[in-house]
Amino acid sequence: MTVGRKVFVLKDESRIDPISKETREVLISIYYPSNPVEHESKYISLFEPNISSAVDMLSSMGVDKDYICNLDTKIHNDESVDITAKNCPIIFIAPAFGVVRDMYSICVEHLVECGFVVITIGATHESIFSIFPDGRFVQQSKEISEIDSLDIHSWKQLLKLRVEDISWVLKNVDKVLDSDQDLRAIVDVNEMGIIGHSLGGAAAYELLKREKRMKASILLDPSFHLMTTNKEEGVSVPLLVARQEKCSFEELENEISPDLLPLLLTGYESLFNSSDLNSPFIKLNGAHHMTFSDIPIHYNEDGIEHKHSTINKYISAFLEEHLKKEENKFHELLKNKINDGIDQVNSKGHVI
Numbered sequence: 271m272t273v274g275r276k277v278f279v280l281k282d283e284s285r286i287d288p289i290s291k292e293t294r295e296v297l298i299s300i301y302y303p304s305n306p307v308e309h310e311s312k313y314i315s316l317f318e319p320n321i322s323s324a325v326d327m328l329s330s331m332g333v334d335k336d337y338i339c340n341l342d343t344k345i346h347n348d349e350s351v352d353i354t355a356k357n358c359p360i361i362f363i364a365p366a367f368g369v370v371r372d373m374y375s376i377c378v379e380h381l382v383e384c385g386f387v388v389i390t391i392g393a394t395h396e397s398i399f400s401i402f403p404d405g406r407f408v409q410q411s412k413e414i415s416e417i418d419s420l421d422i423h424s425w426k427q428l429l430k431l432r433v434e435d436i437s438w439v440l441k442n443v444d445k446v447l448d449s450d451q452d453l454r455a456i457v458d459v460n461e462m463g464i465i466g467h468s469l470g471g472a473a474a475y476e477l478l479k480r481e482k483r484m485k486a487s488i489l490l491d492p493s494f495h496l497m498t499t500n501k502e503e504g505v506s507v508p509l510l511v512a513r514q515e516k517c518s519f520e521e522l523e524n525e526i527s528p529d530l531l532p533l534l535l536t537g538y539e540s541l542f543n544s545s546d547l548n549s550p551f552i553k554l555n556g557a558h559h560m561t562f563s564d565i566p567i568h569y570n571e572d573g574i575e576h577k578h579s580t581i582n583k584y585i586s587a588f589l590e591e592h593l594k595k596e597e598n599k600f601h602e603l604l605k606n607k608i609n610d611g612i613d614q615v616n617s618k619g620h621v622i
Contacts (some may be wrong), residue, residue: 273382274304274349275316276453276620277374277403278446282438288397288431289411296435297392297400299371300446301378302453303358303385304349313341316372322408327399333568341567344379354405355385359593360443363390364436364470366563367428368410368494370397377465380582381382384590387457389404391439393432420529422495425469429496432473436464440481461593463487465585467562472496475541478505486592488512488585490562494537495530499544503618509545510588510600512581513553514561518619542617550588552603553619555611580610 278298285294299316317324329335361381365371371390378388384575394400400408417424447454463486466474471492478487488510516522517538524532557577560566566574584603591599607613613621 271344271351271383272304272306272352273345273379274302274351275345275347276300276302276450277347278449279402280442280446282434285434285438287395289414294435294438295394295402296438297371297394297402297441298446299390299392300453301345301382301390302389302456303352303355303382303387304346305352307346307349311346312339313343313375314339314344315347316345316375317401318347319405320401320407321401324399325349325402325510327409328568331398332569334570335549337570338568343371343375345375351450351456353452353455355456357458357461357536358387358456359458359463359589360463361388361589362436362439362464362474363388364426364432364464364466364473365390365393365397366468366470366560368398368415369467369563369565370399372569374467374562375564376567376578377562377582377585378486380586381589384586385594386586386589387453389439389443393435395532396428396431403575419527422533425493425496429469429476429493431506432469433476435465436473436477437481440483451502461485463589464489466492468559469496475499476508478507479503486510486589488588490581491559492541494535494541495533497537497541499537499540504544504546506546508592509549510584511545511549511582511620512562513543513551513615514557515553515555515558516558517553517615521619538619539617550600551586551615552604552607552612552622553615555613557581577611580612583610584612585613 280296282294287294314321371392381388395411397529398410464474465488467490471489486508587600587603590596
C-alpha cells in the first residue's frame with residue numbers, strides 16, 4: 271500500500287506563542303491510504319520543502335548523510351486519496367520531547383496499512399526543527415533546549431502548551447478534513463484515538479481527562495513524573511501503556527539521576543493504580559526510550575526493524591480491538607507475548 275501525506279498549519283489567533291511572541295502555529299501531517307504510484311519515495315521527502323537544512327541538522331547530530339538520504343519510505347507527499355478506503359478511524363500522534371512529528375513514519379505506515387488515518391502533531395520551537403510549507407525552518411529554541419530535567423515547573427509549562435496544541439488540532443480537524451472531500455469521505459470521525467510518546471504521552475493523558483471524543487489511547491514510555499493521576503479524575507477510555515525494557519527501580523537506578531528516579535517511579539505507580547483494571551501495562555524487551563520512534567533508524571541501529579515490527583503489531587491490534595470493534599484482537603495477541611519479547615508488568619515495573 272502507498273501512504274499519502276498532507277501538511278497543514280493551524281494558526282491559533284487566541285494564543286500568543288511563548289517563544290516567538292506571535293500567534294501560535296501548530297504544524298500537522300495527515301497520513302492516509304493513497305493511490306499506488308510507480309516511483310519510490312525517499313525518507314528525507316518528509317522534510318520538504320527544506321530537506322537540506324533538515325539533513326544538515328541530522329548530520330550535525332551524528333546521522334550519516336549518505337545513509338539517511340538513501341532511506342526509502344512508503345509515504346508520498348500530496349498523493350491522491352484512495353477512495354476505496356472506508357470508515358478509517360483517526361489516530362493522533364503526540365511526539366516525544368524534541369522529536370519531529372514525522373519521525374514516527376514506521377508506526378504511521380503500519381497504521382495506514384491497517385486502515386487508519388493518522389495525524390501527527392508538531393511542537394513548534396520544541397521539536398529539534400519544524401519545517402513549514404513556505405520553507406521556514408524553525409529550530410528548537412535555546413531556552414527550551416536548556417530546561418533542566420528537574421525543573422518540573424518548566425516541563426509542566428511545556429506540557430500545558432502541548433495539551434493546548436492538541437486541543438486546537440481537535441477543534442479544527444473538521445475544517446482540515448473539509449479541505450479535501452476525498453479525505454473527508456474515507457474517515458470515521460466518531461472513532462478517534464491518540465498515541466503519545468514520552469512528553470507527548472503525558473500530554474495525551476491530560477487530554478483524555480477533558481476530551482470525550484477519544485475512544486482509545488496508547489502511551490509509549492510516557493513522562494510519568496509530569497502526569498497527575500487519581501481515581502476521581504481518572505481516564506475511562508481503554509489505555510495501553512508500553513514501556514522500554516528497563517522500567518523498575520532495580521533496572522533504572524544506575525540509568526537515571528537519583529533525584530528524578532523517585533518522581534518517575536511514583537508517577538508510574540500512581541498511573542497504574544488509577545487505571546482501569548483492564549488496562550494492559552507491557553514492556554518490550556530490548557527497547558530503549560527512543561525505540562518507539564524513527565530515531566534508531568536514523569542511526570542504523572541493529573535489530574530495530576524487528577522491534578518496530580513487534581510494537582507496531584501490538585499498537586494496531588489494540589486500536590483495532592477498540593476502534594474497529596475487532597473483538598479480542600489485542601488480548602489474543604497477548605497470549606503469544608513471550609514469543610514476541612513482550613512482558614506484562616506490575617505497579618513496580620516488575621514482570622508479572
